[in-house]
Amino acid sequence: MDEQRNDGRGASRGEADPQGALRHELEAEIRQAVEAELREVLDQELRERVVARVKAELFEEIQARIARIKAELEAELLARAAPGPPPALEFERFSWNFRAQHWLLMASCLILIITGLPLKFHEARLSELFFDLVGGVQVSTLIHRIGAVGLMAVGAYHLFYLVAFREGRQNFAKLLPVGKDVRDFFQMLRYFLGKTDEKPRFGRFSYVEKFDYWAVYWGMVIMIGSGLILWFLETSLRYLPKFAADIAREAHSDEGLLATLAIIIWHFYNVHLNPEHFPMNRTFLTGRLSEEEMRRHHPLEYEEILAARAAHAPIPEGPPAPAPGSPPANPSLPSPGQPSS
Amino acid sequence: MRGSSAPGGRGRTAAPGLAAGLAALLGGLALLLLGAAGAEALAKCLVCHGKPTLSKRLSSGRLLSLFVDEKQLKESVHAARVCTDCQSDITVIPHKGEIKRVSCVRCHFKGNPVGAPQKDIYVEYAKSVHGIAAAAGNTRAPVCQDCHGNHNIRAPRDAASQMNKAHIPETCGRCHLQVFGDYRESVHWQAFASGKKDSAVCTDCHGEHSIRSHASPESSTYVSRVPETCSKCHASVAVVGKYGIKTEQVATYGRSFHGIAIKYGEKTVANCASCHGVHDIRPSSDPRSAVYIENIPKTCGKCHTGANVNYAKGKIHVDPTQKEAGAVYWVSLFFKWLTISVMVGLTAHIGLDLFRRLRRRGAAQ
Numbered sequence: 001m002d003e004q005r006n007d008g009r010g011a012s013r014g015e016a017d018p019q020g021a022l023r024h025e026l027e028a029e030i031r032q033a034v035e036a037e038l039r040e041v042l043d044q045e046l047r048e049r050v051v052a053r054v055k056a057e058l059f060e061e062i063q064a065r066i067a068r069i070k071a072e073l074e075a076e077l078l079a080r081a082a083p084g085p086p087p088a089l090e091f092e093r094f095s096w097n098f099r100a101q102h103w104l105l106m107a108s109c110l111i112l113i114i115t116g117l118p119l120k121f122h123e124a125r126l127s128e129l130f131f132d133l134v135g136g137v138q139v140s141t142l143i144h145r146i147g148a149v150g151l152m153a154v155g156a157y158h159l160f161y162l163v164a165f166r167e168g169r170q171n172f173a174k175l176l177p178v179g180k181d182v183r184d185f186f187q188m189l190r191y192f193l194g195k196t197d198e199k200p201r202f203g204r205f206s207y208v209e210k211f212d213y214w215a216v217y218w219g220m221v222i223m224i225g226s227g228l229i230l231w232f233l234e235t236s237l238r239y240l241p242k243f244a245a246d247i248a249r250e251a252h253s254d255e256g257l258l259a260t261l262a263i264i265i266w267h268f269y270n271v272h273l274n275p276e277h278f279p280m281n282r283t284f285l286t287g288r289l290s291e292e293e294m295r296r297h298h299p300l301e302y303e304e305i306l307a308a309r310a311a312h313a314p315i316p317e318g319p320p321a322p323a324p325g326s327p328p329a330n331p332s333l334p335s336p337g338q339p340s341s
Numbered sequence: 342m343r344g345s346s347a348p349g350g351r352g353r354t355a356a357p358g359l360a361a362g363l364a365a366l367l368g369g370l371a372l373l374l375l376g377a378a379g380a381e382a383l384a385k386c387l388v389c390h391g392k393p394t395l396s397k398r399l400s401s402g403r404l405l406s407l408f409v410d411e412k413q414l415k416e417s418v419h420a421a422r423v424c425t426d427c428q429s430d431i432t433v434i435p436h437k438g439e440i441k442r443v444s445c446v447r448c449h450f451k452g453n454p455v456g457a458p459q460k461d462i463y464v465e466y467a468k469s470v471h472g473i474a475a476a477a478g479n480t481r482a483p484v485c486q487d488c489h490g491n492h493n494i495r496a497p498r499d500a501a502s503q504m505n506k507a508h509i510p511e512t513c514g515r516c517h518l519q520v521f522g523d524y525r526e527s528v529h530w531q532a533f534a535s536g537k538k539d540s541a542v543c544t545d546c547h548g549e550h551s552i553r554s555h556a557s558p559e560s561s562t563y564v565s566r567v568p569e570t571c572s573k574c575h576a577s578v579a580v581v582g583k584y585g586i587k588t589e590q591v592a593t594y595g596r597s598f599h600g601i602a603i604k605y606g607e608k609t610v611a612n613c614a615s616c617h618g619v620h621d622i623r624p625s626s627d628p629r630s631a632v633y634i635e636n637i638p639k640t641c642g643k644c645h646t647g648a649n650v651n652y653a654k655g656k657i658h659v660d661p662t663q664k665e666a667g668a669v670y671w672v673s674l675f676f677k678w679l680t681i682s683v684m685v686g687l688t689a690h691i692g693l694d695l696f697r698r699l700r701r702r703g704a705a706q
Binding site for chain 2: 119122123128131136137138189191192193194208233234237238239240241242243244245246247249250251254255257258261262265266269274275
């Protein structure tokens with residue numbers, strides 16, 4: 001190993017002009033050795049061929065060693081410079097603010113679904129097990145209402161976020177449905193059916209994401225509205241006829257099921273089961289997208305961001321990070337201060 | 342349940358098993374042999390007890406008639422018995438010492454050799470509210486004779502039996518006077534009296550020998566078990582359906598929050614009786630009924646503070662799948678189709694996505 005490294009280093013150090021001299025020296029030596037050994041046995045031509053073959057093999061071997069040792073040294077240098085930024089550009093998709101809302105929404109929905117379904121499917125054996133486990137309907141109801149408070153809190157906070165934060169206002173503007181969404185949808189259908197190879201080019205939010213976003217509004221209005229009627233039933237019935245409470249119950253039960261199905265089929269496919277993301281699209285955790293993902297899923301936003309950067313930063317900081325896979329151009333410059341997004 | 346109210350006829354008893362058959366045979370033989378002697382013994386007793394005025398002043402001050410109506414005895418299920426078969430502690434005339442109360446268990450146990458029904462009914466009775474009270478020394482608690490009679494015991498299917506379904510309310514009412522009064526007003530008795538023999542009498546809800554206090558979780562009238570007890574008839578098309586009474590009420594109750602909560606053990610939630618009443622259940626068309634439309638606020642108000650007329654606006658036993666549920670039906674229908682169309686759309690989108698991916702993979706290979 002040591003020997004290998006030594007002559008590897010020697011080889012890699014003597015890059016441009018010492019390499020030529022070395023090569024000549026080696027060639028001469030090979031020729032001498034071959035001729036000394038095979039002078040009597042073989043004729044001139046055959047000897048030439050042997051020399052050529054030995055030369056080729058030796059150089060291949062040397063090249064391979066040089067490459068390997070280069071890579072080792074590079075890795076060492078990179079490790080020494082750690083924690084360095086990942087080589088590729090990254091884009092922030094969800095701020096901590098947005099991700100926190102998602103966490104609260106997810107936790108609330110899980111609680112509500114887990115304590116809600118056994119009431120809807122109260123005849124199922126599994127529901128019996130559930131009520132046994134938590135200690136009865138009253139306990140389950142209490143947990144359900146804790147979830148409800150979480151859901152209402154995230155709903156209220158989100159409305160506040162849309163008004164009070166610049167980020168919220170910007171996101172909201174980009175979430176409003178536009179004519180392009182309909183065209184994108186039809187182009188996606190054409191793409192699915194193989195009538196075109198061109199996927200629609202999405203901006204920050206695709207029609208799928210807009211659908212998900214607005215579906216939550218619908219669900220929140222129905223679930224919170226009917227849920228409050230049922231929670232404060234006696235107060236509600238002071239002003240509402242009994243059949244209104246029945247409607248609230250029916251709507252709560254049915255919309256709850258619809259939301260649950262949408263989450264476990266549609267949302268789980270999009271985030272987890274989709275072959276592109278399996279087992280999980282980590283953006284909801286990290287809030288980040290790689291340049292590749294950005295280019296692939298949100299090309300219009302990507303272009304917009306790059307254009308804005310170019311406009312704001314007249315002197316670009318060197319070339320953008322190279323495509324992943326190919327080794328960086330210069331391993332001796334793993335500048336830790338390189339901006340990531 | 343309906344129809345057979347008490348340990349049944351004697352004809353049915355010999356059926357199970359060789360032992361029972363043998364016992365019946367022995368019993369029959371004994372009856373034949375003792376027939377003549379029995380008549381003689383009875384005549385001897387009737388010298389005194391055949392006088393309608395024969396009576397005895399009890400220590401409580403009550404006058405106890407000691408008269409035995411021979412005709413009544415001869416028509417009873419015990420026609421072939423002699424007095425001392427039951428009054429076994431009487432050996433001499435005039436009688437000596439205190440004469441004990443007759444114990445029916447002398448013959449009425451499983452495996453008896455004298456032809457009595459092969460049943461251990463006394464075991465059930467011993468666990469009942471009546472049996473426990475009697476065993477605890479409550480002299481007012483009923484024993485067998487109090488319900489079944491003494492010299493006049495007949496098979497329950499016999500219309501003259503005091504255990505016949507038609508006479509059960511009266512029989513129970515001898516002690517449960519107040520309840521009897523309420524019950525006579527109820528739709529159950531009205532229906533029964535008008536010839537609907539499926540209608541419930543005391544034993545249909547409370548049970549027979551195993552009657553327990555409604556506070557006992559084993560009771561068929563325990564708060565959690567009331568829906569089950571009512572549903573024996575009210576969920577059955579064969580029973581109430583033929584009188585035009587809806588059987589869905591049980592199912593709609595089961596789907597209601599009341600029904601779900603009671604199923605999972607809640608004790609403070611409404612069961613059938615909370616709204617409809619207990620012994621004095623009346624039809625909803627009766628202004629005195631707790632579920633008469635104008636009485637609904639008061640009835641709901643027993644639990645829901647501040648219940649007002651809004652509680653009566655809308656069906657109580659509402660079934661969202663039925664058109665008669667009105668607005669609730671339409672909301673239910675809307676959500677049904679919304680759910681179907683949304684889920685079909687979303688799964689189609691997923692399916693197409695996967696289809697395209699597969700095709701691309703196929704093309705790439």
